[in-house]
Amino acid sequence: MIGAAPAFVPVPRLGAGGEGSSKVEEEKKMNKINTMLAAFAVGLLSSTAAFAGEVRIMWYSDGVEGEVLQDLLGRFMKDNPGINVILDNVSYSVVREQLPVQLEAGAGPDIARVTNLKALSPHWLDLRPLVADAAYWDENFGGQADWMRPDGSNQISGFMTQITLAGGFANKTLFEQAGVAIPSKEATWDDWAKAAKQVAESQQVPFAMALDRSGHRLTGPNVSYGANYIGADGKPAPLDDGAKAFIGKFVGWVADGTMSKDVWVSAAGSTYRAGADDFINGQLAYYYSGSWQVPNFSTKIGSNFDWVATASPCGTVNCTGMPGGAGLVAIKYTKNPQEVAKVMDYLAREDVVKEFSERTLFLPAHKGLVAKGLEFKTDDAQAKAALNTFVAATAGLSDVAQKLPGWFWSDAYYGALVTRVSQAAAGELTLEEAFSRIDADVAAKVKDSGL
């Protein structure tokens, strides 16, 4: 088994020469800073130096995953007494807004759980020469390796802690009460809209459909109507007819009340908002979100009503959802690359990934594990069924959908989509204005970045 090393022996560091001298310099710098600050405070300065054998992980949590990871790391440290792994739990906004700033300053943690993996990829450490068995990584995590490395390299930056897949959830009880059959797998967005509207009207619930306020969520259906954001040169292309077709439908549904307006108009800019609460309250017939909602629904809905996960409805071209997820990556500026690699090796071990995924109800990225199957730790049959639906749906992803997570400009594109589509939904912009604003915003981002 990978990484099942004997009790850790504190071996002399590799490349001690280079590292040693940089250490001395680091210490000199520290001394200087310390003397400078001594004027303000003697002895109260908390040192910013990295201690030997210390590995810091910056981690955000949507649910219990922080606790599960802490548990797993506790076991690792027991087996490796020389390595002290510190889990810094932060809010997602820190990862999204502050981490890039730290990285640009050449600082930051040693390992981080990140979602904008591609855009920040120049800051990730190449683990290929450091891990115990690079072939194991390629074999099991190769599918998403490109999402998190600079274009054109074969770097191993880390692995996905979870794969997410956008998809829909139907309130089965509401459908049954209304006597409306749940649309089949091949049903289109129009079919779903019609069915959901029928349910909402007959059952007097305020919303037929809702879609999270997120560019990523909007992109799945866009792609299923034939959209492709990636231009021939790899830079963003202007909105095509596919994207315009679905966005047009979407805004129309918001206007006629089929689609919940609340979620989309509840913020300005690209802020993420979920429509989960309305679904949990049984106020919503059909909710398009993604696999990560399963544990949330399992605890909050309980036995209040029956719900089922559906894959993504179909467009004119295909029925794809959008993959995504968060990756755990090592950071180039670490002082302890050997220890970092050890920690990463451990966390990527098949049995560890298995336990992590089963306890958190996350879909794992590990190929071997997916092939063998998992036993999710929940006694909620609905949650299990939903997770299996999502696992099955990963097979039907379109090429474009699989490419987008590893595309540098995705986030910029999503941001423009959300900002402008929500303005159109709020009635501030016409559809045509929104389309031209999206193109202008994306073009401005490309120009500003100087790439």
Added chain:
Amino acid sequence: MSRVAAFVFRRKGGKGWHWTDIVTWVWLVGGLFIMFGPAVWLVGSSLKTPAALAEFPPTILPYVTQKVSVEGFDKPFDLYEVTLDDGSKATLAEVRRIGIVSQMVDPKAPGEIIKVNIAQRTPVREMSFATENYTEPFTHFDFFRYLWNSVFVTVVATLITLVVNSMAAFALSKYEFRGRTAAMLVILATLMVPLSVIMVPLYSIVSALGLFNSLWGVILPTVATPTGVFILRQYMLTIPDELVDAARMDKASEWQIYWRIILPLTAPALAVLAIFSVVWRWNDFLWPLIVLSRKELYTLQVGLSIYSGELNVQWHFILAMTVVTMIPVVLVFIFLQRFITTGIAGTGLK
């Protein structure tokens, strides 16, 4: 004084109500609800389970569905009030639900399964406080460490603020020198620079000074408050210059004049500034979030933000921890209420 007030809006000799009496009454009672209502709601919500938090219509007090153990089954079941087909009412336990049909049993006579349409049952609810919202964060949340950091930041920043601001205010009120107006102007002008505007440059300065991931990085940028200098200077202006002159005649040094004469006389204004500084630093959120990314350095406000994920926010923990972080401020307020309210009056902010 009260006689004057009574005159300004006099109630006509207790014989009937002047319109101002009605306004006063409405204002105060309305204020009671609008001012305290939200806080009560916050505390009530913090004791609800995640499911109860998302529910509509909400309840003011936390309720959950009552559970009952039924003979012959291992797990306790939810209890419902059911209207049966013949119109009679019964209290039954739900064994399982299939679609819109609920299979129920009478907890007292658990032999027979009764099928009920789910529209005909309402849950029996009882009050239950979700104290785990409070206890759970305490187990996997290094509360006392965060508390200590918060206290450290608050106390140290307040002490430095008091010393540094009062020295500056002393210079600006009791000395004539060139550039005095300019200095005052600059200080006032910065009253207008909100943190969010200078955040990026401030960040690069703090990281260049090596104060990143250090409590000092949180403390130092906040201590030279323009408001503080302003309040203290205005107050010191009311201290007669003769006192200073007399002390100089007695060969007191300038430092002695500052701390033996001016500071004691400025005590009420210093108290106000101290209280505000404590509240400000305690509540600081955005800046500590940027500077502190190591858990052993988190302040309480940063600590409670870790429950905001990418796709899900754990509101039940955030609400509970918000209540906890409010407690010290409320305590400070209850004990020092007199200082705050009379102190602001005393400083004659103008």
Added chain:
Amino acid sequence: MTIDGSGKTGPRVGEIAMAPVRFAMGLVDAPLRKLQKVAGLGGMATFFLLPNMLIFGIFVLLPFFINFAYSMTGGSALFLSDRSFVGVDQYARLFDCSNYLDPNSCAEDTFWTAVGNTGWFVVLQVTLMIAFSLVTALILNRDLKARSFWRAMFFFPVLLSPVVVGLIWKWILQRQGLLNFGLYGFGFDPYAWLNDRTWSFAAAVAVSIWAHMGFYTLILLAGLQAIPKDLYEAAEMDGTRSMRVFMRITLPLLMPNLLVVIVLVLIRAVQIFDEVYVLTGGGPGTSTLFLTQYIYETGFATQLRNPGLAAAASILMGVVLVVLTLVQLGLGRSSDKNGGRK
């Protein structure tokens, strides 16, 4: 006022606790005497001013100037050394409009929407804030039972952090919130107040008033209590009506305090951010998007951020605020002539 108030209770625990402080202060005295000999009185003024100005300079002024430099550069790099000089391009982009009254005709439409929203917000919020705190101060100045309780009641939200304020009201105003629950009891359907353009703007104004009113009320109350009673007694003898007394005596004498309040409220209103950001996020659409949020999002919170553009916007905001400062100084000078109190 209460300068000798602290001495009334005689020596206390506090005095003993102060002993080390006294000792330290005494210890500092000797070297400072020497300094005074060398530097003279003017030098001592500099000495007293120095610590504050130093911290100030490093952490407030310097960033402000760096910000100015940022506004002249482009790209998404964070550190000034990695950024390219673009001159006034960022300003040009902000002002690139075919019709200044219609944000939609501008290149940076959200900036102008934010400017417009902030303008309306300032007008509404300042007016209402003054009105509410004045009425509250007048009421608290009456002969009330348990006055300190009422005073405290109006003051306590000042102690809450903006994030908490925004959070509390969000939970009250959202669709499944407390307000709808109350209305539901009267048979109304739940309404998403925060998703309605007018209501969410009103909520932003109301919540910011709720949170800060207590502070300004106290300043005004202090002013009211400082008005000499004999003026009122004279008016009483003349049998003047109460409204007239208010217009002729109370209001003019309250003017200095009122001016302070107006200027402080104005500055805070232009800077409005935290509470509203938590409450509405700037929505629905962009109807509660204010200037500071625009700056924050452009420069910091979006992917591929643009610190240059954000800096340019913040410099423009700074210019507006400096104009307000000058107004304050002008007004302050005229009120200084009335002399300090006491």
